[in-house]
Amino acid sequence: MKPMGLTSTPFISYHNIKVKDIDLFEDAWGLNSEFCDVIDLLGQIKAVPGRRLTKRLIEKIRKQD
Amino acid sequence: MISDYELIMRFIKGEQSCFEQLIHRHKNKVFAYISLYIRDQALAEDIFQDTFLKVIQSVKAGKYYDNGKFISWVMRIAHNLIIDHFRRIKQMNTISNDNYESDLFNSKRFAEDNIEDDMIKRQIQKDVRRLISHLPDDQKEVVILRHYAGLSFKEIADITNVSINTALGRMRYALINMRKIMEEKKITLTLN
Numbered sequence: 001m002k003p004m005g006l007t008s009t010p011f012i013s014y015h016n017i018k019v020k021d022i023d024l025f026e027d028a029w030g031l032n033s034e035f036c037d038v039i040d041l042l043g044q045i046k047a048v049p050g051r052r053l054t055k056r057l058i059e060k061i062r063k064q065d
Numbered sequence: 066m067i068s069d070y071e072l073i074m075r076f077i078k079g080e081q082s083c084f085e086q087l088i089h090r091h092k093n094k095v096f097a098y099i100s101l102y103i104r105d106q107a108l109a110e111d112i113f114q115d116t117f118l119k120v121i122q123s124v125k126a127g128k129y130y131d132n133g134k135f136i137s138w139v140m141r142i143a144h145n146l147i148i149d150h151f152r153r154i155k156q157m158n159t160i161s162n163d164n165y166e167s168d169l170f171n172s173k174r175f176a177e178d179n180i181e182d183d184m185i186k187r188q189i190q191k192d193v194r195r196l197i198s199h200l201p202d203d204q205k206e207v208v209i210l211r212h213y214a215g216l217s218f219k220e221i222a223d224i225t226n227v228s229i230n231t232a233l234g235r236m237r238y239a240l241i242n243m244r245k246i247m248e249e250k251k252i253t254l255t256l257n
Contacts, residue, residue: 037247041243042212045194060114064118
């Protein structure tokens with residue numbers, strides 16, 4: 001009988017698992033891998049407030065005080 | 066990193082810059098959420114500003130109780146302002162929001178591309194918006210909160226008052242539906 005464990009894959013430590021910016025629930029459901037085509041399409045839209053808008057808002061708030 | 070709650074406390078004590086930090090921290094999520102519902106850019110900008118002004122009012126009135134969910138609370142305020150807007154439109158019986166043409170994506174990045182690419186990108190964005198608008202409201206909300214506001218499913222579950230599993234289920238149905246519409250309408254995914 002062969003000894004066990006000689007050819008098995010070594011365990012990786014918890015710290016080697018990338019979890020930053022990953023929603024673990026979403027990951028568990030496999031949504032990103034199953035629907036990568038649709039998700040890529042959703043990524044075509046970027047909506048970011050312009051600098052001027054943010055500046056205007058901050059000025060408004062400062063005036064209120 | 067200083068927590069949202071600590072920034073709020075410091076703002077209440079008079080440190081104005083702390084609220085500005087909160088704006089910079091959350092502005093993209095809030096704006097993305099609003100602008101996916103409101104196509105008219107000027108109106109989306111107004112609601113964006115009103116959201117933060119209302120947040121300040123409520124914070125100063127002692128209406129915010131920290132439970133580690135500041136962004137969820139802000140989103141709920143934005144959501145209510147969006148609903149108010151649609152209610153007003155309905156009452157006034159004016160033209161639909163769909164009739165506005167958004168210029169949201171007229172960013173510098175696009176200006177560097179050639180006109181043809183720019184046109185294709187705009188077409189894709191129009192298609193994506195249309196795709197999202199075809200979804201049932203509960204599915205649309207999850208898609209916007211996750212992919213444009215960047216919230217986690219835990220936060221989405223909090224905002225929409227459902228379990229995490231329900232939120233995930235709605236997302237799954239939304240993605241299935243969108244794929245179906247894409248196939249039916251033969252929507253091209255990317256630029257060639």
